[in-house]
Amino acid sequence: MCELLGMECNVLTDIVFSFAGLSGRGGKHGPHADGWGLALYEGRVARVFLEPAAAAESPLARFVREHPIKTLLAIAHVRRKTRGDVSLANTHPFTRELWGRHFVFAHNGTVKNVRKLKLGRFRPMGKTDSEYAFCALLAALEHDFGQTAPTRTALAASIAKHAGRIGKAGTFNLLLGDGDQLYARCSTNLHYIVRKAPFKKATLADEDVSVDFAEVTTPNDRVAVVATMPLTRDESWTAGVPNTMWVFRGGALVKTLAS
Amino acid sequence: MCELLGMECNVLTDIVFSFAGLSGRGGKHGPHADGWGLALYEGRVARVFLEPAAAAESPLARFVREHPIKTLLAIAHVRRKTRGDVSLANTHPFTRELWGRHFVFAHNGTVKNVRKLKLGRFRPMGKTDSEYAFCALLAALEHDFGQTAPTRTALAASIAKHAGRIGKAGTFNLLLGDGDQLYARCSTNLHYIVRKAPFKKATLADEDVSVDFAEVTTPNDRVAVVATMPLTRDESWTAGVPNTMWVFRGGALVKTLAS
Numbered sequence A, B: 001m002c003e004l005l006g007m008e009c010n011v012l013t014d015i016v017f018s019f020a021g022l023s024g025r026g027g028k029h030g031p032h033a034d035g036w037g038l039a040l041y042e043g044r045v046a047r048v049f050l051e052p053a054a055a056a057e058s059p060l061a062r063f064v065r066e067h068p069i070k071t072l073l074a075i076a077h078v079r080r081k082t083r084g085d086v087s088l089a090n091t092h093p094f095t096r097e098l099w100g101r102h103f104v105f106a107h108n109g110t111v112k113n114v115r116k117l118k119l120g121r122f123r124p125m126g127k128t129d130s131e132y133a134f135c136a137l138l139a140a141l142e143h144d145f146g147q148t149a150p151t152r153t154a155l156a157a158s159i160a161k162h163a164g165r166i167g168k169a170g171t172f173n174l175l176l177g178d179g180d181q182l183y184a185r186c187s188t189n190l191h192y193i194v195r196k197a198p199f200k201k202a203t204l205a206d207e208d209v210s211v212d213f214a215e216v217t218t219p220n221d222r223v224a225v226v227a228t229m230p231l232t233r234d235e236s237w238t239a240g241v242p243n244t245m246w247v248f249r250g251g252a253l254v255k256t257l258a259s
Helices: A014-025 A058-067 A129-145 A150-168 B016-025 B059-066 B127-143 B153-166
Strands: A001-013 A036-042 A045-051 A071-079 A095-096 A101-108 A172-178 A181-187 A191-196 A202-203 A209-213 A221-227 A244-249 A250-257 B002-013 B036-042 B044-051 B071-079 B094-098 B101-108 B172-175 B183-184 B193-196 B201-203 B210-212 B222-227 B244-249 B252-256
Touching: A001 A014, A001 A045, A001 A172, A001 A181, A001 B036, A014 A036, A014 A058, A014 A071, A014 A191, A014 A221, A014 B036, A045 A058, A045 A095, A045 A101, A045 A150, A045 B044, A058 B059, A071 A101, A101 A129, A101 B222, A150 A244, A150 A250, A150 B252, A181 A191, A181 A221, A191 A250, A209 B044, A209 B222, A221 A244, A221 A250, A221 B193, A244 B044, B002 B016, B002 B101, B016 B036, B016 B059, B016 B071, B016 B222, B044 B183, B071 B172, B094 B127, B094 B172, B101 B193, B127 B153, B127 B172, B127 B210, B153 B172, B153 B183, B153 B193, B153 B244, B153 B252, B193 B252, B222 B244, B222 B252
Parallel strands: none
Antiparallel strands: A001 A071, A001 A221, A036 A045, A036 A071, A095 A101, A101 A172, A172 A181, A181 A244, A191 A221, A202 A209, A244 A250, B002 B071, B002 B222, B036 B044, B036 B071, B094 B101, B101 B172, B172 B183, B183 B244, B193 B222, B201 B210, B244 B252
16 A cells, blocks of 8 residues: 655645655655655646655655755655565656646555556556556546547546546545646545645644744645645544545645546 | 767666766756756666756756666756757656657757657657657657567667658757667767776766776676767767667667668
């Protein structure tokens, strides 16, 4: 199993506070020591840091925390392997280009009999059920829309439909980004919070680290954060309902779909 | 224009020495201050560091030099923009998955009328002629071989043919990796060296930095390095003949094709 973290904002924001909380679960406070990854969008393109090792002890993860890169959309993952060795090819998040933009995907859970899913032109490079399911999901999107990017509404509906179908065979909590929206499907465990004015102080659940967001924000800022388990101890997170998918845009929850 | 660097070896090797030489040309000794990138393969998958800023002053480039990652195949690039803004989307090397492996591409030169080239399913995310040409090249490979990966011989012949065709409209020095071989096409400027026993000392062309490779190698090691201009002042580099393509595997030049 693994832990997921997503952030989607209406103003360029660094993910350092939340990523520090997630990193701690990658080998220090949690057992997810088999790899970590962080994707940060700049427009349609994601820059991805990946390492098949524990985030808590990684010099690269420390570098990313100490040299924050601001973004409107980020997806991070710490891995505890269930299928597939510890290797770069098996490290989330996974990335593919479709319709001239990066799709970035991270998964918590295990999808059974994944090789029964139909693949299109996207082929797994590693051995995880997660990457296979991602390739099958992209194949289904391309099958639905061909070479022309769909509208936001049509895309969200299609993602919800196919993620629900794939998720029937196991546990399929996922985060998916396309540089425009963040899609977060709950199979068993997923939580979100939207931070907006009036901003308050927040303290990490696993560490004595606090941020007073009032000091680092402006009144119009909105930041949505999604995580497997709440990352802070003094904020009110909303739990996901199994078989639903949240869609975030502009730092707000804009849609909840059955999935 | 830009500078290219590729490394292909028969033993896991770090690229720090050569990358230090290239980085210096990214804003310190050279004008290539509009971005840098470094792709390091682990098997079929590449880990890619990208930054739309000068390598010579980049904390991330320094981190990569100070925390060497060993690899059998690497491609690096420092950019001086001719087409396209300074942005992540326009920063080389570019990466796509085809046949379950990463193809990584970096380009020196300008291809004219690039939008006349036929695209398949690979779409540019940025505005460079380079990424467009890369997408057109992959489309041509997929057109030749469909969804089944070809043999090494057939793939090299196809890359040489299509790179030569695309390169007719401008300057198309390129490095292309697939995790198995390094393809290096010379349009105007490209040089290579193979370091093997007996190893000697080498000194960077632009800096007073030396390495005695005899101290860090074993007698069977072979490391091929390709660069736009020779990176060292005391080694003998071989200049490329325009419209030819080198193929490197196992740290050796295994083939030279017309292109």
